[in-house]
Amino acid sequence: MKRSVFIDPFEGRKGCYHFSSSHQETRQIFKSEKDFIFGINTLALLLPGSGVKIVAYCLMNNHIHILLTGTYENCLAYYDRVIHRIVQMLAGKYGLSGILRQKDLDVVAVMSERQLKREICYIHRNPYKARISSPDDYPWSSADVYFKTSLPSGSPVKNLGTERRREIFQTRLLIPDSYEHIDGRILNTCFVSYKQASSKFTSSVEYFDLLRKYSLEAEVEENHGIHENVTFSDEEMQERIKSICVNEFHCQAISGLHRKDLLRLARIAAYRFGSGQAQLSRLLGIDKETLERIL
DSSP, rough: OOOOTTOTTTSSOOHHHHHHHTTTSSSOOOOSSSHHHHHHHHHEEEHTSSSEEEEEEEOOOOOOEEEEEHHHHHHHHHHHHHHHHHHHHHHHHHHHOOSSSSSOOEEEOOOSSSHHHHHHHHHHHHHHHHHHTTTTOSSSSSSSGSOOOSOOOOGGGGGSSSHHHHHHOOOOOOOTTOOEEEEEEHHHHBBBBBBHHHTTSOOOOHHHHHTTTTTTHHHHHHHHTTTTTOOOOOOHHHHHHHHHHHHHOOOOSSGSSHHHHHHHHHHHHHHOOOHHHHHHHHHHOOOOOHHHOOO
């Protein structure tokens, strides 16, 4: 869902959000290995004090995926800072402008553990989908810390002097002494919250099965509105509403929902499946005036 029409279903509470830049960008954002390292370091350097955690990410040459937890306000502010720093690099190094426009941001709220697992695997699967690399071999994502028998180790940042830190990481920001790097790239083990996310999978088998699942793209992209021109009949939408009731509210039917949860269900159905106000009014029994206020 575009940021301009996104409605936060967590209503200011901490939640989980998948941020991605426009998939329609034809120009390269990251043109070299140094550019990708700059992008990864930007994620790490701007994280302290942001109030958010990174669950997973993937940097592709023409777009970015970041899965964050925190309040929507904090997550959006962090994402905007990341984009701003990368845009500054592109302008200074290549004289490029108009790439990674903030208004082109797509954001989707993650509403269940099932969706969380699919978003993680969808993000890590991007290089394979693009026929660039297998997820395990792609160096510019968080996949190298998920279900590994051994994790990479590097040189502690604290061993570097102030000037050397500024030279390597191209920043005057305070860098945590706990960070480690290999050839100037901050390791994912230092800033990706992969342990808690990994625990949501029943095992590594479930994780790798999802990575190999060809239907994963269609399911996740539907949630992201990439197929936003698709419309569903009342019968099809009823099945999706029933699924939301079961997975999100642990209820078998909308008749068992309180008014507040019913309105939240309407918001979820609207931005996840593109259901219009007229259809939601028919299926949920909510008057159109109320729907106009909440959607």
